Amino acid sequence: MANQRVVEIFEAFSEKAKELIEEQKITHEEYRQFCLWFDELGRSGEIPLFMDVFFESHVLRGMYGDMPGTEPSLLGPYYVDNEPELKEPFELPMRPDEKGEVFYFTGIVKSLDGKPLGNTEVCMWQADADGEYSHFADGIPEYNLRGKFKTDDQGKFTVKTVIPAPYQIPTGGPTGQFLDYIDSHPYRPAHLHFIIRAEGHDELITQVFFDGDKWLDTDVADGVRNSLISNLQKQGDHTTGALEFELRPVSVPAKNK
Numbered sequence: 016m017a018n019q020r021v022v023e024i025f026e027a028f029s030e031k032a033k034e035l036i037e038e039q040k041i042t043h044e045e046y047r048q049f050c051l052w053f054d055e056l057g058r059s060g061e062i063p064l065f066m067d068v069f070f071e072s073h074v075l076r077g078m079y080g081d082m083p084g085t086e087p088s089l090l091g092p093y094y095v096d097n098e099p100e101l102k103e104p105f106e107l108p109m110r111p112d113e114k115g116e117v118f119y120f121t122g123i124v125k126s127l128d129g130k131p132l133g134n135t136e137v138c139m140w141q142a143d144a145d146g147e148y149s150h151f152a153d154g155i156p157e158y159n160l161r162g163k164f165k166t167d168d169q170g171k172f173t174v175k176t177v178i179p180a181p182y183q184i185p186t187g188g189p190t191g192q193f194l195d196y197i198d199s200h201p202y203r204p205a206h207l208h209f210i211i212r213a214e215g216h217d218e219l220i221t222q223v224f225f226d227g228d229k230w231l232d233t234d235v236a237d238g239v240r241n242s243l244i245s246n247l248q249k250q251g252d253h254t255t256g257a258l259e260f261e262l263r264p265v266s267v268p269a270k271n272k
C-alpha cells in the first residue's frame with residue numbers, strides 16, 4: 016500500500032533534483048562520481064553524521080523557527096540512551112583523573128508563562144576535555160559524562176562536570192572528505208547536550224554553548240542559537256555557567272507538528 020507522505024515528498028524531491036541537474040548542467044560523469052561517493056558514505060556508516068551536519072538544524076528551524084520558547088538544536092549522532100540516573104548533588108559520571116576544568120552548570124526550567132517546571136527529567140551528555148564522547152572513542156568508560164536527573168521544585172538543577180572541548184567531526188571518512196571539497200573546517204564549538212522532558216510540554220532537545228568560543232560563528236553543524244549561549248564565570252578553582260530553558264506547552268502548536 017502506498018504511503019502518501021512518501022509519495023508526496025519523493026515527488027517534490029525528484030522534481031527539485033531534476034531542476035538542479037538541469038540548472039547545474041550535471042554531467043553523466045559527475046552523476047557517477049556522486050553515486051560512488053554516496054555509496055562510500057553509506058558503507059562508512061556516516062550517513063547519520065552527514066545528515067546531522069548538513070540538514071538536522073534546518074529541519075528544526077522549519078519546525079520551530081519563530082516559535083516562543085527555548086530554541087532546539089541538533090540531537091547529533093552521539094546520543095546514547097539508558098544513561099545512569101544521578102542522585103543529588105548531581106555530578107556526571109567521570110574518570111577519577113578526568114581532564115579539564117571543573118564546571119558547575121545550573122539550569123532553570125520554566126514553562127512559557129514563567130512557571131517553574133519541577134520534577135522534570137533532564138538528560139545531559141557532552142564531550143570530554145579532549146573533545147571525545149564515551150561510546151564513540153576508545154578507552155573511555157561507558158556513560159562517561161552522560162547522565163539524567165530531575166529538576167527541583169523551582170525547576171532548577173546544578174550539575175558538576177568538566178568544560179568540554181570544541182571538537183572536530185570525524186575527518187577521516189567521506190564526510191571529512193566532503194568538507195575538504197567545499198573548503199569548510201570540521202569544528203563544532205564546545206557544547207553541552209540536553210533533552211528536557213516536562214509533562215504537558217514539548218520535549219526540548221537542545222545544546223548550550225559558551226560565550227567567547229572561537230567556533231560560535233562558523234559551527235560546521237549550524238547548531239548555535241544566540242539564546243543558547245551561556246556566560247562562563249571563573250570562580251577560584253572552578254567555573255560556573257547557567258541558562259534558563261523555556262518549554263512550550265503542547266497546546267501551543269508547532270508549525271509542522
Ligand SMILES: [Fe+2]
Pocket residue numbers: 091093142206208
Ligand atoms: Fe556534540
